[in-house]
Amino acid sequence: MRVQALGDPTRMAIFERLERGPLAVGEIARSLPVTRSAVSQHLKVLKHVGLVTSQRAANRQIYRIDVDGVAGLRDYFDQFWQESLQAFKHAAERSAKEQSR
Amino acid sequence: MRVQALGDPTRMAIFERLERGPLAVGEIARSLPVTRSAVSQHLKVLKHVGLVTSQRAANRQIYRIDVDGVAGLRDYFDQFWQESLQAFKHAAERSAKEQSR
DNA sequence: ATTTAAGGTTAGTCCTCACTAACCGTTAGT
DNA sequence: ACTAACGGTTAGTGAGGACTAACCTTAAAT
Numbered sequence: 195m196r197v198q199a200l201g202d203p204t205r206m207a208i209f210e211r212l213e214r215g216p217l218a219v220g221e222i223a224r225s226l227p228v229t230r231s232a233v234s235q236h237l238k239v240l241k242h243v244g245l246v247t248s249q250r251a252a253n254r255q256i257y258r259i260d261v262d263g264v265a266g267l268r269d270y271f272d273q274f275w276q277e278s279l280q281a282f283k284h285a286a287e288r289s290a291k292e293q294s295r
Numbered sequence: 296m297r298v299q300a301l302g303d304p305t306r307m308a309i310f311e312r313l314e315r316g317p318l319a320v321g322e323i324a325r326s327l328p329v330t331r332s333a334v335s336q337h338l339k340v341l342k343h344v345g346l347v348t349s350q351r352a353a354n355r356q357i358y359r360i361d362v363d364g365v366a367g368l369r370d371y372f373d374q375f376w377q378e379s380l381q382a383f384k385h386a387a388e389r390s391a392k393e394q395s396r
Numbered sequence: 397a398t399t400t401a402a403g404g405t406t407a408g409t410c411c412t413c414a415c416t417a418a419c420c421g422t423t424a425g426t
Numbered sequence: 427a428c429t430a431a432c433g434g435t436t437a438g439t440g441a442g443g444a445c446t447a448a449c450c451t452t453a454a455a456t
Contacts, residue, residue: 197302202444213379215386219403232445234404253402253453259383268376275369281314282360289316303414320433333415335434354423354432 196267199243204228205236209259212246216258243267297368300344305329306337310360313347317359344368 200206204226211222219237223230237257240246244263249256301307305327312323320338324331338358341347345364350357 195302195304197298198443201296201298201302203296204444209379213382213386215383215390220401228444229446230403231405231447235444238404255403259379261380261383264376264379264383268373268380271372271376272369275365275372278310278314278360278365279362279369282316282362282365285314285316305414321431329414330416331433332417332435336414339434356433 196243196270199239199245199267202236204232205239208233208236209240209245212257212259216256218251218254218256220254222257297344297371300340300346300368303337305333306340309334309337310341310346313358313360317357319352319355319357321355323358 200209207226208222211217211225219230219233222237223233226233237246237248241248241257244260244266246257246263247260249258301310308327309323312318312326320331320334323338324334327334338347338349342349342358345361345367347358347364348361350359
């Protein structure tokens with residue numbers, strides 16, 4: 195589920211590292227209290243939901259924020275909140291009408 | 296963590312039930328394949344992050360969407376995405392400047 | 397060619413979290 | 427008072443997910 199993507203603190207931390215610019219897996223791991231393996235697995239998840247992209251540079255994999263993906267997820271959430279509030283508003287109006295008859 | 300609030304499918308389903316109007320715990324449980332206890336625990340979480348409020352009506356607890364809370368969470372996410380995109384944009388510009396000198 | 401460093405994958409462990417069952421207090425009805 | 431229904435709490439269980447360690451492939455360096 196898309197919501198889960200940033201649910202884990204470590205995954206969140208990785209994402210925030212990437213906000214400051216593209217990084218290789220090892221560079222991220224060095225600044226975190228987890229192994230490269232863990233970082234690699236988290237990046238896999240982030241990539242899967244479209245928040246980051248990767249690109250080979252010789253030996254290394256450079257990860258960076260996927261601007262389109264972030265925007266897409268933002269829109270997704272936006273729509274969700276929008277619909278929630280609207281649905282509830284409609285329900286409230288319907289309820290008010292029931293009261294007055 | 297606030298992100299976790301809608302991470303669970305059952306919790307999501309409960310929230311969506313409430314979009315159609317206020318409901319008692321038992322009413323929600325009856326429309327879901329889980330016990331009242333589970334629903335009660337989920338509502339506790341939703342209440343804790345400010346997505347719903349509760350109100351006693353005699354014997355029962357009526358839960359409803361907290362419009363302010365939803366709006367607040369919407370704003371929180373909005374800001375998060377905003378900052379992500381902005382930070383990355385700045386990083387990209389900085390990087391471009393490095394290249395050209 | 398060997399060595400070194402990178403990163404992805406897998407098996408196994410541990411911990412978190414969703415869930416049930418059993419219990420409790422509270423309220424309304426008889 | 428007794429009963430029945432509601433809903434919150436707790437202990438215990440099971441499943442999923444985060445993590446490490448070990449292994450593998452690939453690419454650059456000597």
